[in-house]
Amino acid sequence: MALTAAEQELLDRVESRLAIGGEWVAGENGTFDVFDPATGEVIKTIADASVADATRALDAAVAVQKEWASTSARERSVILRRAWELLQERADDFALLMTLEMGKPLAEARGEVTYGGEFLRWFSEEAVRIAGRFGQNPEGTADMIVSKLPVGPCYFITPWNFPLAMATRKIAPALAAGCTVVIKPAALTPLTTIYFQQLLEEAGLPKGVVNVVQTSKASAQSAALLADPRLRKVSFTGSTPVGVKLLEAAAQNVLRTSMELGGNAPLIVFEDADLDVAVEGIMAAKFRNIGQACTAANRIYVHSAIADELGKRLAARVGAMKVGRGTEEGVEIGALVEEKAVVNAVRLVADATERGAKVLAGGSRVEGAGYFFEPTVVDYVPTEAAMVQEEIFGPILAMVRFDTEEEAIELANSTEYGLASYVFTENLHRAQRMITEIEAGMMAINAGVMSNAAAPFGGIKQSGLGREGSHEGIEEFLSTKYTMIPRR
Helix, strand or coil, X not given: CCCCHHHHHHHHHCCCCEEECXXXXXXXXXXXXEEECCCCEEEEEEECCCHHHHHHHHHHHHHHHHHHHHCCHHHHHHHHHHHHHHHHHCXXXXXXXHXXXXXXCHHHHHHHHHHHHHHHHHHHHHHHHCCCEEEECCCCCEEEEEEEEECCXXXXXXXXXXXXXXXXXXXXXXXXXXXXXXXXXXXXXXXXXXXXXXXXXXXXXXXXXXEECCCCCHHHHHHHHHHCCCCCEEEEECCHHHHHHHHHHHHCXXXXXXXXXXXXXXXXXXXXXXXXXXXXXXXXXHHHHHHCCCCCEEEEEEEHHHHHHHHHHHHHHXXXXXXXXXXXCCXXXXXXXXXXXXXXXXXXXXXXXXCCCEEEECCCEECCCCCEECCEEEECCCCCCHHHHCCCCCCEEEEEEECCHHHHHHHHCCCCEECCCXXXXXXXXXXXXXXXXXXXXXXXXXXXXXXXXXXXXXXXXXXXXCCECHHHHHXXXXXXXXXXXXXX
């Protein structure tokens, strides 16, 4: 399928080079292609950064770190606010760009622009609220000053599934705190980050404060930067196995780390749940972003007394969902990001059905161009099935039945992950119990979407370290300094 004139014009406006030290430069590794997953066709060829390129980007970030840290909080705030305003003006451009390189429906891409933009607005406000404290020591012999100072140059590694929001969620608090940045966007979806860097420059961000070094050789680049003693922080969003390797490397220089890793989110529907509310919540929690979200409901635990009725309702809703290229009117399920994702979806459904599960809707890849898989509902999924044990990252809804509250809690916690969780119940006291009993960093009660720039995003166990967003988000980029002044 040929690109429209408007799509081509937008792609032509996106830089194809690396952003290093305020200049746009070619990459030493040559170039690599970016594809539209809805067609499998190349939509742009861009510069491929080498390790030397990444090192020069860190050189640039280090060179301006002191100057950026010394800018007033108000100046940093104004730049972030201006970036938010520009993003509102270009919301349609950013939404279309994300749909082209990632595959999500245009309506969802517009939602990401709103969500991603809120991190710019939130941290523009937080920049002027960084505060320490002052007081006497208990003995009354000295004054104690506690200061909050920028951590220093940061390295960000972002995933492909939310190309704008993952960049703003990391860059905004870093800039607000006074830190400089080197960012490596995912090779599958680098264009949105590059275009966002162009916006930051227009917003007045000084040269070298943010540097973008997309690459097809991520491991070599990350290893080199994490070994450099000038780097002071790494923030990564991605799989737990990669996060573990980055933590091992970061330990060598005792770097500050933020790790937003894998998820296997449980969603529990108790027998007293409002089924209308539960259906809407499940649809949002499971099929947002085509199921390609670390917060996606991965395991749907349903009380046996209502499982048949809920399964029937979900199958009807899912069976009516429109699949197609994200730019088409009314599309609810776009293309998966690459062929491997479709192959994995086929594997997961086959494994479950071989173990006795029953497909209520969908279950197959969509033949033709692009990487499409039908939105799917699978019931009677055994707990040992791969789609229960692994993160699905696709439009497959796996229903597992339970009989008691204790069983639901045990099932929900039977994973090494602990990022998001969802509970549907009309019993207030049960909901209160779930807050303490379910092992997860985040929980939504009677809702399918929880993310907000004003809320602390992050997990426990093998789902990661640190928090993004909220007041906690800027603390990840600040070090605490204590000063003692004797009283005389």
